Amino acid sequence: xxxxxxxxxxxxxxxxxxxxxxxxxxxxxxxxxxxxxVEKLDDYEGLKARARAIKEDAIANLPDLVEAVxxxxxxxxxxxxxxxDEADAQRYIAEVVEDRDADSVVKSKSMxxxxxEINDHLQSRGVDVWETDLGEFVLxxxxxxxxxxxxxxxxxxxxxIAELFDAHFDTDAPLETAEDLTEFAREYLAERIKDADVxxxxxxxxxxxxxxxxxxxxxxxxxxxxATTDTHVAVAGVEKVVPSLGDLQPFVELIGRSGTGQDITAxxxxxxxxxxxxxxxxxxDETPLAEAGxxxxxxxxxxxxGRMAMRDDDDLRETLYxxxxxxCANSCANFQHVGGHAxxxxxxxxxxxxxxxxxxHGEDSAAEFNDLCTGCSRCVNQCPVEIDIxxxxxxxxxxxxxxxxxxxxxxLVEGLTPDEEPAGLDVQKRFFGNFETAAKLGSATAPLSNxxxxxxxxxxxxxxxxxxxxxxxxxxxERETFREWFATRGPRVDPADAAREVVLYPDVYTNYVSTxxxxxxxRALEALDVHVTVPAVGESGRAPLSQGMVSTAGEKASRVYxxxxxxxxxxxxxxxxxxxxxxxxxxxxxRLLPERSHERLAEQSYEVMEYVYGLLENGGDPDALAxxxxxxxxxxxxxxRTLGLAAHTVAVLEQLGHDVVTSDVExxxxxxxxxxxxxxxxxxxxxxDELATQFTTDETRDRTxxxxxxSCLEQLDSLLQRVPTHPVELVAPR
Amino acid sequence: MVTSHTDAFVESARxxxxxxxxxxxxxxxxxxxxxxxxxxxGTPLPFEGVTYDGTAVDGAPTGAALAEAATGVTAAAAAIAxxxxxxxxxxxxxxxLLGLYPDRHVVVVAASDxxxxxxxxxxxxxGQFDAGRRDAILATGPxxxxxxxxxxxxxxxxxxxxILLLEDR
Ligand code: SF4
Numbered sequence: 001x002x003x004x005x006x007x008x009x010x011x012x013x014x015x016x017x018x019x020x021x022x023x024x025x026x027x028x029x030x031x032x033x034x035x036x037x038v039e040k041l042d043d044y045e046g047l048k049a050r051a052r053a054i055k056e057d058a059i060a061n062l063p064d065l066v067e068a069v070x071x072x073x074x075x076x077x078x079x080x081x082x083x084x085d086e087a088d089a090q091r092y093i094a095e096v097v098e099d100r101d102a103d104s105v106v107k108s109k110s111m112x113x114x115x116x117e118i119n120d121h122l123q124s125r126g127v128d129v130w131e132t133d134l135g136e137f138v139l140x141x142x143x144x145x146x147x148x149x150x151x152x153x154x155x156x157x158x159x160x161i162a163e164l165f166d167a168h169f170d171t172d173a174p175l176e177t178a179e180d181l182t183e184f185a186r187e188y189l190a191e192r193i194k195d196a197d198v199x200x201x202x203x204x205x206x207x208x209x210x211x212x213x214x215x216x217x218x219x220x221x222x223x224x225x226x227a228t229t230d231t232h233v234a235v236a237g238v239e240k241v242v243p244s245l246g247d248l249q250p251f252v253e254l255i256g257r258s259g260t261g262q263d264i265t266a267x268x269x270x271x272x273x274x275x276x277x278x279x280x281x282x283x284x285d286e287t288p289l290a291e292a293g294x295x296x297x298x299x300x301x302x303x304x305x306g307r308m309a310m311r312d313d314d315d316l317r318e319t320l321y322x323x324x325x326x327x328c329a330n331s332c333a334n335f336q337h338v339g340g341h342a343x344x345x346x347x348x349x350x351x352x353x354x355x356x357x358x359x360x361h362g363e364d365s366a367a368e369f370n371d372l373c374t375g376c377s378r379c380v381n382q383c384p385v386e387i388d389i390x391x392x393x394x395x396x397x398x399x400x401x402x403x404x405x406x407x408x409x410x411x412l413v414e415g416l417t418p419d420e421e422p423a424g425l426d427v428q429k430r431f432f433g434n435f436e437t438a439a440k441l442g443s444a445t446a447p448l449s450n451x452x453x454x455x456x457x458x459x460x461x462x463x464x465x466x467x468x469x470x471x472x473x474x475x476x477x478e479r480e481t482f483r484e485w486f487a488t489r490g491p492r493v494d495p496a497d498a499a500r501e502v503v504l505y506p507d508v509y510t511n512y513v514s515t516x517x518x519x520x521x522x523r524a525l526e527a528l529d530v531h532v533t534v535p536a537v538g539e540s541g542r543a544p545l546s547q548g549m550v551s552t553a554g555e556k557a558s559r560v561y562x563x564x565x566x567x568x569x570x571x572x573x574x575x576x577x578x579x580x581x582x583x584x585x586x587x588x589x590x591r592l593l594p595e596r597s598h599e600r601l602a603e604q605s606y607e608v609m610e611y612v613y614g615l616l617e618n619g620g621d622p623d624a625l626a627x628x629x630x631x632x633x634x635x636x637x638x639x640x641r642t643l644g645l646a647a648h649t650v651a652v653l654e655q656l657g658h659d660v661v662t663s664d665v666e667x668x669x670x671x672x673x674x675x676x677x678x679x680x681x682x683x684x685x686x687x688x689d690e691l692a693t694q695f696t697t698d699e700t701r702d703r704t705x706x707x708x709x710x711s712c713l714e715q716l717d718s719l720l721q722r723v724p725t726h727p728v729e730l731v732a733p734r
Numbered sequence: 735m736v737t738s739h740t741d742a743f744v745e746s747a748r749x750x751x752x753x754x755x756x757x758x759x760x761x762x763x764x765x766x767x768x769x770x771x772x773x774x775x776g777t778p779l780p781f782e783g784v785t786y787d788g789t790a791v792d793g794a795p796t797g798a799a800l801a802e803a804a805t806g807v808t809a810a811a812a813a814i815a816x817x818x819x820x821x822x823x824x825x826x827x828x829x830x831l832l833g834l835y836p837d838r839h840v841v842v843v844a845a846s847d848x849x850x851x852x853x854x855x856x857x858x859x860x861g862q863f864d865a866g867r868r869d870a871i872l873a874t875g876p877x878x879x880x881x882x883x884x885x886x887x888x889x890x891x892x893x894x895x896x897i898l899l900l901e902d903r
Contacts, residue, residue, distance in 0.1 A: 132890065133881070134882060134889065135881035151881070153881055158882060161883065181883070182886040186888075190890070210863050212863070218877065219877050219878070219890050219891065220889060220891025220892075223871065223890075224835075224890045245863055246857075252852060253852050264874050266873065266875055267871055267873055267874075267891070269870075269872075276825070277829075277830040281797040282797045282798060285797075285798035289794075290794060290827040290828060292797070
């Protein structure tokens with residue numbers, strides 16, 4: 001077990017060194033471009049909602065649409081082939097190429113054709129295949145797999161490509177600049193395109209009413225491959241079919257922005273093949289093109305390869321809405337650092353790749369990289385079709401867990417595992433998924449437990465058997481829990497005089513580890529005339545959920561709702577200190593609880609600083625809180641940002657007199673248990689570096705560091721010399 | 735007729751590195767001469783009174799002429815103000831090829847065909863697709879790539895895009 005962890009860590013480390021910088025630069029440029037570009041849209045949210053609705057309907061009616069598009073394309077003079085799987089698609093395409101007597105094929109970039117590995121298949125039959133997209137061409141020369149679904153060669157720098165070309169081609173002069181390289185590739189490929197008999201493209205969308213394919217590109221290679229050859233093979237997953245031409249409009253406006261941050265790519269081609277372009281003969285100086293005539297052959301190959309089964313799968317279905325824009329990858333902190341060669345399977349990479357790989361290649365392919373999704377939810381608002389990508393990752397993780405063989409170390413955690421999971425579940429996952437149990441035990445036996453945990457033999461055993469990296473400080477448990485403290489002290493605002501009544505949710509960290517932030521939350525709320533109670537309620541289910549232990553999480557969710565239902569019914573507000581637990585109530589409980597229960601809890605739950613903000617807005621007296629003029633550096637929590645709650649904290653701190661600077665990095669790199677795990681420790685620190693850099697500039701170096709999430713606080717603590725604190729500790733009166 | 739969208743179109747086209755030059759039917763030949771590099775090839779222009787007469791453009795090129803051409807001239811069915819895009823359509827005369835192979839693409843568009851935004855463009859396209867014109871390229875600026883480590887214009891398509899805006903159509 002520990003060997004495979006070490007190997008994984010080594011592979012990640014080597015990718016961080018070799019490809020990390022190029023990937024980071026490109027993905028963050030795309031990402032910044034996206035923010036800027038969507039800002040210009042009048043109604044971004046409306047556009048996304050329409051795009052989603054179109055995809056929902058299209059996937060619901062997919063069999064009818066496939067039938068309709070078949071009729072249309074055939075009426076247009078083309079042929080449609082519905083390929084069951086990879087082998088079937090390969091066979092059909094090879095036949096088309098053979099019938100045409102073609103010895104060379106030019107291709108425009110298409111992930112679906114990567115999925116069916118058509119290049120290898122055709123080459124093994126003696127057909128030359130040329131990728132004409134420059135990024136794909138680089139990979140073809142290097143004999144490498146794409147590292148990104150939109151920009152396949154982003155992991156390679158200019159210098160790197162220059163070396164590659166230099167070693168491979170006999171060029172007159174050394175190619176140095178991006179212009180040189182482009183010029184060379186353009187000329188080289190222009191010859192291949194002129195010589196080819198068959199042009200192969202993908203299709204971003206296919207419309208059932210007109211039989212049109214939409215191709216979104218910048219280089220012009222797709223157009224050239226189609227126009228210059230007389231046989232066109234378009235390869236697309238069945239999920240690409242939408243009802244009508246008009247349906248393309250929201251996608252045309254969203255896809256470039258979401259992917260590379262361009263308002264629109266240079267070319268959005270709406271082709272209804274066989275196209276009407278005359279087939280050119282560049283040696284003919286007699287016949288005008290207009291008289292050459294479009295004698296063309298067209299084949300649309302629609303590929304199932306697991307997609308129809310995904311459609312029947314309630315959890316994987318949403319994957320089919322994906323338009324392969326890559327926003328989820330570009331916005332993912334882990335992807336930004338390690339790229340698609342670590343964060344990807346056989347074909348697809350990035351956030352949604354888990355869904356694609358599980359669907360088309362099986363869970364084993366998804367298992368390779370599924371744990372790189374930390375569930376931070378940063379991608380959720382970025383997806384133009386509103387797919388809950390972290391949920392797909394969680395479900396697939398659960399399935400992988402369930403498929404695992406029981407292993408020999410089970411005895412180690414017996415008794416520590418009051419969960420619903422199968423015996424084979426990875427010990428590391430089981431340990432982190434049951435953190436509440438460890439915390440209870442740790443707190444009950446503190447401070448002894450803290451000494452023991454810190455001692456060498458225990459740390460090395462933890463590392464060896466559980467994969468807890470010994471470079472990471474473990475949390476220190478408090479002997480007196482937050483709930484015990486509150487029970488002894490009691491509420492200080494009488495319900496009769498109270499402005500509001502609140503139940504403060506004692507999450508595991510607040511209860512057993514960071515009791516100070518819980519106490520501060522109580523003092524802040526009471527200062528604003530709120531009657532506070534701290535109910536006996538367990539862990540939200542976040543810990544098991546992030547390990548893919550869905551049924552354990554469901555069990556916990558039911559218990560939490562059970563414990564809070566009476567308060568919710570009585571109209572009390574639920575205030576949550578830990579943003580990832582609030583996100584649980586607001587987002588994931590939708591999947592774990594009955595609809596009504598989820599709605600009621602979600603509607604009545606607030607993040608603590610959001611709540612303080614609301615109290616102040618409604619006439620609460622800011623002077624009752626601790627005012628001050630500290631210089632603060634604030635890092636908001638990723639899930640809090642997804643929920644749109646980052647601004648409230650800043651507003652409250654500023655209202656109380658502080659001067660606040662905010663980090664704009666995507667993530668702190670910790671995400672719960674992630675940075676504790678031996679295989680991911682280096683990546684976690686590499687991601688964290690971004691934040692550390694922002695908080696050690698001339699402007700930020702001396703500021704008090706404040707963060708909302710437990711995991712962010714822990715990460716900041718290990719990255720900086722200063723001890724960070726929760727914002728509520730800054731505003732609570734002493 | 736000049737619509738209110740043309741100013742916005744000129745501005746957006748500039749942002750995507752397409753150069754827009756206003757012209758009229760009477761001035762067309764002169765304006766065109768200024769923006770073509772020879773040898774130049776063109777496809778028939780569907781605007782009354784607008785021809786290649788008196789210019790160096792070969793209006794019925796062969797494949798060989800296309801291979802040699804430095805400039806390709808074609809008409810656009812519409813332009814989209816918000817994006818600076820032109821809508822290129824194939825009539826069977828080889829527009830698609832002329833807009834791809836030569837280094838410079840000169841696009842002639844009537845100011846009255848400038849639509850404000852993408853929904854309006856799709857409405858227009860829908861009608862044309864119904865009427866049987868079924869290939870359309872929404873082209874925005876010259877072709878480009880960032881795959882070689884920096885943005886380079888002119889990859890498999892043109893390096894330069896010149897748009898002639900016919901203001902009295
Ligand atoms: S899941 Fe969404 S964000 Fe990710 S590639 Fe697909 S459409 Fe884009």
